[in-house]
Amino acid sequence: MTASTLPPQTTSFVGRETELAEIGARLADPACRLLTLVGPGGIGKTRLALEVAARQRERYPDGAVFVPLQALDSTEHIAQAVADALGLYLGSVIDPCCELLERLADLRLLLALDNFEHLLDSAGFVADILAAAPGIQVLVTSREPLNLAEEWLWPLAGLSHPAGAEEDQAALAGYCAVKLFVERARRTRPGFDLAEELGGVARICALVEGLPLAIELAATWVGALTSAEIAGELAHGLDILESRTRNMPARHRSMRVVLAQSWERLTAAERDVFKRLAVFRGGFLLEAARAVAGATPALLRSLVEKSLLRHAESGRYDLHELVRQFAEEQLRTSVEDATATRDRHAAYYMAFVAGRWPDMVGAAPRQALDAIECDIDNVRAAWHWAAAMGLTDAVGPAVRSLWFFYDTRGWYSEGDGAFALALEIMELDDDRREEALIRAQLLVSQAWMRFSLSDFERAKALAEASLALGKRFDSQQDTAVALYALGAVETLHTEDIPAALAQFEAALAIFRAIGDRWFAAYAMNWMEFIALTDEQQRTYREESYAIFRAIGSQWGVAISLASMANQLWNSGENERMIALAQEGLVLCREIGIRWAAAMSLEAIGTGCFNQGNYPAAFSAYLQAMTISVESLLSQYIARAAVGLGSALYWMGDEERALQCFAIAHRYILDRPEGNFLSTFVLYNMPPALLDEARRRSERIELIPAAKALLADLSHNPPGEAQAAASGPPESGLLTERELEILQLVADGLGNREIAGKLFLSTGTVKWYLSQIYSKLGVRSRTQAVASAREWGLVR
Numbered sequence: 001m002t003a004s005t006l007p008p009q010t011t012s013f014v015g016r017e018t019e020l021a022e023i024g025a026r027l028a029d030p031a032c033r034l035l036t037l038v039g040p041g042g043i044g045k046t047r048l049a050l051e052v053a054a055r056q057r058e059r060y061p062d063g064a065v066f067v068p069l070q071a072l073d074s075t076e077h078i079a080q081a082v083a084d085a086l087g088l089y090l091g092s093v094i095d096p097c098c099e100l101l102e103r104l105a106d107l108r109l110l111l112a113l114d115n116f117e118h119l120l121d122s123a124g125f126v127a128d129i130l131a132a133a134p135g136i137q138v139l140v141t142s143r144e145p146l147n148l149a150e151e152w153l154w155p156l157a158g159l160s161h162p163a164g165a166e167e168d169q170a171a172l173a174g175y176c177a178v179k180l181f182v183e184r185a186r187r188t189r190p191g192f193d194l195a196e197e198l199g200g201v202a203r204i205c206a207l208v209e210g211l212p213l214a215i216e217l218a219a220t221w222v223g224a225l226t227s228a229e230i231a232g233e234l235a236h237g238l239d240i241l242e243s244r245t246r247n248m249p250a251r252h253r254s255m256r257v258v259l260a261q262s263w264e265r266l267t268a269a270e271r272d273v274f275k276r277l278a279v280f281r282g283g284f285l286l287e288a289a290r291a292v293a294g295a296t297p298a299l300l301r302s303l304v305e306k307s308l309l310r311h312a313e314s315g316r317y318d319l320h321e322l323v324r325q326f327a328e329e330q331l332r333t334s335v336e337d338a339t340a341t342r343d344r345h346a347a348y349y350m351a352f353v354a355g356r357w358p359d360m361v362g363a364a365p366r367q368a369l370d371a372i373e374c375d376i377d378n379v380r381a382a383w384h385w386a387a388a389m390g391l392t393d394a395v396g397p398a399v400r401s402l403w404f405f406y407d408t409r410g411w412y413s414e415g416d417g418a419f420a421l422a423l424e425i426m427e428l429d430d431d432r433r434e435e436a437l438i439r440a441q442l443l444v445s446q447a448w449m450r451f452s453l454s455d456f457e458r459a460k461a462l463a464e465a466s467l468a469l470g471k472r473f474d475s476q477q478d479t480a481v482a483l484y485a486l487g488a489v490e491t492l493h494t495e496d497i498p499a500a501l502a503q504f505e506a507a508l509a510i511f512r513a514i515g516d517r518w519f520a521a522y523a524m525n526w527m528e529f530i531a532l533t534d535e536q537q538r539t540y541r542e543e544s545y546a547i548f549r550a551i552g553s554q555w556g557v558a559i560s561l562a563s564m565a566n567q568l569w570n571s572g573e574n575e576r577m578i579a580l581a582q583e584g585l586v587l588c589r590e591i592g593i594r595w596a597a598a599m600s601l602e603a604i605g606t607g608c609f610n611q612g613n614y615p616a617a618f619s620a621y622l623q624a625m626t627i628s629v630e631s632l633l634s635q636y637i638a639r640a641a642v643g644l645g646s647a648l649y650w651m652g653d654e655e656r657a658l659q660c661f662a663i664a665h666r667y668i669l670d671r672p673e674g675n676f677l678s679t680f681v682l683y684n685m686p687p688a689l690l691d692e693a694r695r696r697s698e699r700i701e702l703i704p705a706a707k708a709l710l711a712d713l714s715h716n717p718p719g720e721a722q723a724a725a726s727g728p729p730e731s732g733l734l735t736e737r738e739l740e741i742l743q744l745v746a747d748g749l750g751n752r753e754i755a756g757k758l759f760l761s762t763g764t765v766k767w768y769l770s771q772i773y774s775k776l777g778v779r780s781r782t783q784a785v786a787s788a789r790e791w792g793l794v795r
């Protein structure tokens with residue numbers, strides 16, 4: 001007999017070509033008798049199973065049979081449904097299951113059983129089929145595994161989708177999620193134009209993480225809303241993900257209904273944990289789930305098996321965003337439980353951040369910083385909740401670590417916003433010592449952010465307010481930190497070096513008195529730049545470096561090397577300057593100290609320029625400027641622009657040299673009060689180009705002009721620099737972590753997979769890749785792998 005009974009499909013099948021090929025290969029393996037496509041509701045299991053069956057049925061003499069199980073509730077009904085699909089009449093009223101097994105014994109077919117999750121108690125019948133009919137392969141779709149010895153699992157994820165809206169139309173059009181949305185949208189609005197709604201479509205596909213049903217439901221709204229408006233609604237909840245299509249199965253007309261079906265299958269304990277997990281953002285580890293949601297390994301495993309929770313190789317768990325929104329709706333039904341859970345979440349992650357301080361200033365800064373960045377979404381949510389609820393016990397211990405994180409990573413705008421938010425919404429009583437000193441710490445932390453963003457007036461006001469509170473309550477630590485911040489502001493803001501030294505010296509005396517060696521060394525690291533004599537500079541430099549090494553501060557050693565290299569700027573010791581800067585650069589990149597990496601690269605650029613190696617100088621300055629622009633470090637942009645312009649000038653690219661000098665001069669115009677960096681810019685600019693650079697600087701803005709120049713230089717590098725980039729990189733130029741990431745790229749892993757494997761955020765992986773591309777002189781993953789293999793850097 002031939003039993004190809006597959007229901008006709010009235011909609012096209014989009015994407016999943018890789019899955020179809022791999023599932024086909026799995027079914028071709030004789031050892032695989034039972035394959036279960038497992039995943040959450042709406043992920044496309046049924047549609048994929050139908051497509052697999054349609055494409056594979058020619059391999060089976062008796063074809064392929066599709067059996068929908070959604071409406072069934074017992075094993076006996078399964079037997080009858082299979083018989084009906086095969087066109088078999090079961091005459092036995094006593095044991096239809098045994099009769100069916102006898103009738104199946106000689107058949108060779110693919111049996112597709114759809115929606116098995118509510119019949120798991122009947123999974124033994126599937127094992128009986130496999131035992132009775134050796135010519136039958138079974139393909140199952142289910143939200144949960146059948147947990148049979150014969151079972152092979154195929155976890156199904158969403159369609160390929162963009163991470164955000166930053167890609168161009170050509171790139172976006174290649175994602176299967178985008179293709180599905182556009183195709184379905186054109187059924188509602190024939191003139192739907194992807195080019196016109198690019199950002200909205202990308203955001204929709206990213207928000208639903210490629211979930212096919214959600215994409216189809218969202219697309220039905222294009223007749224009433226723009227894609228951007230649909231995305232905005234999606235960000236606020238599940239309400240928009242419903243359809244009035246009459247012939248769509250009722251269970252698929254709303255994402256809320258789909259998720260409610262899974263909710264109904266949870267035990268009371270599973271429901272409690274599941275809804276509390278909604279407070280997490282960007283994933284979490286078992287320890288966090290235990291502390292915040294009362295989870296156990298067994299409960300988490302059960303939620304994973306029921307396709308409500310995902311578990312990565314890195315050990316992290318996460319919820320699909322739509323599943324998280326549904327869980328949050330359930331959590332909100334109890335205000336008391338929701339508040340208590342968020343309190344625990346805030347307390348856990350604030351303690352987590354505070355606890356990273358010894359490692360950040362000690363021997364493991366990279367691991368500590370990476371750990372915070374990996375959980376930064378949780379940290380953000382916890383910080384906001386703790387500040388809003390006035391949880392001073394949670395906020396206070398975390399301030400210093402959070403300042404260090406934002407400053408080191410170069411996330412100054414976000415840090416500024418975080419500290420400003422806490423100052424605004426926390427009702428701190430300045431007459432109570434504990435609360436007043438938390439305000440002092442928040443003020444000085446925001447002062448550092450504003451200082452790094454070159455808002456010196458605001459930075460000074462914030463630091464002075466912090467100093468007043470520190471002195472009022474006789475807190476030596478807070479007083480010293482505020483004095484230290486004021487010294488930095490005076491250095492760059494007014495060029496009043498004696499005043500700056502006085503602030504630093506006062507801070508240093510306190511740090512020494514209270515035994516804070518790390519902050520003492522950091523203060524001297526600043527003081528070596530502005531000391532009035534060579535002897536003082538040498539004393540501060542050597543003592544700072546010695547302390548950092550003695551206390552095992554890898555971060556401190558890294559910035560000391562960068563500082564020492566910069567001290568040799570005009571010494572003529574170019575080889576030593578380059579060597580120190582390269583040593584510091586390796587550490588800075590490994591740890592992720594962005595501003596010190598830029599400083600190291602500028603020193604390398606200067607040393608190479610002084611030696612007449614203009615292409616190498618260009619490369620170093622270009623990398624320094626890229627880091628500075630990404631971190632919005634205006635003073636570093638100005639310094640790098642001068643160096644970059646000088647290299648371009650001597651390489652014969654006068655036009656773009658002028659653009660660089662105009663950017664550097666724009667920095668001066670933006671700071672009419674003047675400071676030593678303005679003097680540096682003017683001193684190092686070729687006099688012949690100064691007047692034209694001044695004129696051009698009046699017509700540009702610093703950051704946009706710098707970004708435009710970087711884009712131009714990236715696509716059209718000067719000839720000599722391009723030639724220099726075409727050869728193999730210098731030995732040891734790639735760090736151990738960069739080589740590790742490059743090997744994973746060569747192995748075919750994507751950014752998210754690399755992030756999970758190395759316990760990093762995807763943003764960190766992207767940053768590392770940008771450094772790798774720059775060092776190898778390439779622009780894409782494919783080029784990087786090809787060059788790395790040519791030079792023997794990867795397998």
